[in-house]
Amino acid sequence: MRNLDSKSYYINRELSWLAFNERVLAEAIQKGNPLLERLKFISIAASNLDEFFMVRVAGLKDQVKIGSNHPENKTQMTPVQQLVEISKRAHNHVAKLYATAKSCMHALSRQGIKMVHPHRLSREQRDFLARYFYEHIFPILTPITIDSTRPFPKVASRTINFAVLLEATDGEDDVEDLFAVVQMPSMLPRFIALPATSGERTFVMLEDVIKEHIALLFADSTVVEAACFRITRNADITLDEDVEDILKEIQKELKNRRKKGDIVRLEIEENMSHTMQMTLRDWLTIMDEDIYAVDGPIDATCFAELYHLPDCDHLRYAPLAPQIPRDLLGVQDIFQAIAQKDIMLFHPYESFDPVVQFIHQAANDIDVFAIKQTLYRVSGNSPIVSALKRAAENGKQVTVILELKARFDEANNIEWAKRLEESGCHVIYGLVGLKTHSKIALVVRKEGDRLRRYVHLGTGNYNDTTARIYTDISMFTAREDIGDDATAFFNFLTGCREPSSVPSWKQICTAPHGLKDKFLALIQNEINQSTPEKPGRIIAKMNSLTNKDIIKALYQASNAGVQIDLTVRGICCLRPGRPGVSENIRVSSIIGPQLEHSRIFYFQNGGDELLYLSSADWMTRNLENRVEILFPVVQENLKDRLKHILNIHLSDNVNRYILASSGLYRKVRPKGSDMPLASQLYFYEEACRHAANSHATSIPFVPITLET
The missing domain is CATH 3.30.1840.10 (Polyphosphate kinase middle domain)
Known part of the structure; x- marks a missing residue:
């Protein structure tokens, strides 16, 4: 049994970051x-x-x-x-x-x-x-x-x-x-x-x-x-x-x-x-x-x-014009659409406007009683913040978990905190010792004789500016179990209770209490179900991978025959392709016009596939020092869509780099008669095709007029 703590099996975090920036610079050389x-x-x-x-x-x-x-x-x-x-x-x-x-x-x-x-x-x-x-x-x-x-x-x-x-x-x-x-x-x-x-x-x-x-x-x-x-x-x-x-x-x-x-x-x-x-x-x-x-x-x-x-x-590249999300084509009422099915948005190829419209509509809807939302980084003239202010002024109960410690956005967030409070919002400045990095919004709406909860969860910030540059995935849902979790999540944050009183979640999982253990359990489950005839399978996409416990678990999975593909944009401390340690692990990095930012996790689970989205990377700071959310995607068509996204990323032969066991990256090139496939361009053209093929009239996602 190899000693998986050996320093030769790891890449230094800081040197890996420099390697990432060298890949960014390589795009300038290209x-x-x-x-x-x-x-x-x-x-x-x-x-x-x-x-x-x-x-x-x-x-x-x-x-x-x-x-x-x-x-x-x-x-x-x-x-x-x-x-x-x-x-x-x-x-x-x-x-x-x-x-x-x-x-x-x-x-x-x-x-x-x-x-x-x-x-x-x-x-x-x-x-x-x-x-x-x-x-x-x-x-x-x-x-x-x-x-x-x-x-x-x-x-x-x-x-x-x-x-x-x-x-x-x-x-x-x-x-x-x-x-x-x-x-x-x-x-x-x-x-x-x-x-x-x-x-x-x-x-x-x-x-x-x-x-x-x-x-x-x-x-x-x-x-x-x-x-x-x-x-x-x-x-x-x-x-x-x-x-x-x-x-x-x-x-x-x-x-x-x-x-x-x-x-x-x-x-x-x-x-x-x-x-x-x-x-x-x-x-x-x-x-x-x-x-x-x-x-x-x-x-x-x-x-x-x-x-x-x-x-x-x-x-310059031709400007990217975000399309109406495929799940909202023909939709006239966003709440009605979410009540019928889960809805996925793939930014920036699909527009972020529906997220803004969701909060805007809730702010003006007489049947909406409460809005609760986390904010980590928002734009300088945020329509989200403008809508939250309007909601409070319209008598809604508005609670905002606004992270003042978001590095280099502190001054911006302080200004928004003041304005939100002046409008009557209840603003919580995160938790002592932790950064609230979760991306979640909860709308409570009266429908008939009951209250219905509409939830938005995502991998990226509520920032309409970066949503045109960063690749992120978000989801609307009205599922009761996720609504229960969302309510408990906000109550936990605003109540500032002890870690021992963390709620028992029905669907989501959170950091710093439980998320790392959840990932380790999912990896161990792949090990347990892997056989030579049907090896386990893990595909994960994230910004960075630094946590040693996760890396060791992946090494153990590799040794058990689990086939692992990781798409890690930036820092990666895992050293792939080492015989007897990581020979079944492959690591890619995609650098393109858009900043890869989504976090997607796939586990084969013996054929009963599990797919998750998260605000968290596999970094120690995310898993142990931040408030993060992992949420499952259970609707079959959305699971299929996530698998498609992961497969296209792994097929990219234009903007993808492969990490060698030496710690060096090489760029993937089309071979022989292979057609060039740039994943980011592919996803945008795919979004355009869906929008062009639909003749249905959709909800008018119009920009919100900002208050002066």
Whole structure:
């Protein structure tokens, strides 16, 4: 019997994340993708790296700071060892990112869209930039000189700044050189368009314009050097959840985060002088390995600005227009439709509007008495929140479990919490020590002499914006047993009862109490029913797989002959294809225009197939530190649909990568006469076919007018 705790059977979590971001960047390298889509992938990869440093690298540095040398439980790497490997790989990754960006920009110039330096402009163009500088930039800039009376300023995280070396011009030989910092305005566009000439579009970088005129800020000195830098700070929020007002506590911590977190990364221009680099390093007290010299514009997320350039549709994918969900074709009344059968929605191929309409209709329906809903991440102008406010104003009992600790959405959620409370909603800020990550809405409606409960459950957030980008699956149901569970779930959250009083669920299962055990039991059941003649079968799709107990159970299932296919978009700590350990496990990852976000779980169960959807990944944080929901799909046509979705994902030969036992990924390509199959495009075309083939008049899912 092999020791399944051996570190050789696992992939480090942080290195697996970097491998995921390398796959994102690979889509920018892929010349078959439209050019502006490639630049968008570069922007996404850069944004991902920001969060990785702010959270994951920052966490490891915190461990080192307190003297912890405790190895993580899978690969047994200490915090220091992880940081060393991360630094090596991240530096290579950043170099590749900027080389890719340079290649894309060269290709863009061949399309008549050029980036130029001010030195290469005509007199007329330079005059235009001078006027632009005086009118739009100069009034905003604030030079901060550093000397014995003015220490190095508290630079905000992820802002671009100029480090300026000055030489005094007062004629005194003994006057030391001065150092200054100027923050670049973040509200201005990074790419400044010049007046069009010869049918070409020409842009100049904002930082180049400022450098060209920066001497005007220092009338008494000569600018010896000016170069850009950007720091990344630890963005984790440390909360005392026992405080009287957690909302105010989070607001206070948000103010501290941008300027008080420890610095974990310094990005500088590649041509910055060694003297300037060392000066910044010493002032910022950062290690050499945390300095990233880049050959291109600092903060590569700026390339997202170019994505929406007008008259460039040929450089982008055709826009995806979400279709009416197939289960709602011909439907006139959404409550009546849900009462008759379970209804599935597959976003973004099918519209998210019915979810918004569900809450909107409930808000205005005189027969609806109560609405209860969880909110984790919502859009900036959320029609869901608008509908909940209207419901409360219409006298409904509205309860919202709003997670204030959703990372990087804290400020947005605080604002929504205030507005909901002002409208009369009962707002609960989650549970102490846990993030409420569940996606569930409950509507209680009077029908005749009884109350009927309508439930919506999903794998993704109630966010109408990301629902056009993320692939998620959700389901409406009026089943009594799920209605009972939904009522008990909300009562448990709002009652803040002890874990020992967690309800006995009829259909759903929840984390942190019971969900991991449920998954382990389902895996064990496959082992028990697997035979050489009819091996067990598990297919699972998720964002990340890190939990060691789940991985070990999958290894045991593999050894029992269970055939396992996993589609894991991001982090995967399981090492597939190892003889005697994981030879029956295959791992894929799909990276495409849409962000794969759905969580689907299939278990053969001896022929009586079980299918589930969930808000949870197979990550320790989801299974042990969050409030999550797993719910079954029992209606046969919906089970068939989920199996179809899983099979198409596993047949993708355009956007799918396969993980080797070495930990490396290779992209799947069509073989021989195989037709290319891109799963995301397939699902969209399938949704379009269903909508086109139906001549039934459907419920008018109209956008909700937002309140001012």
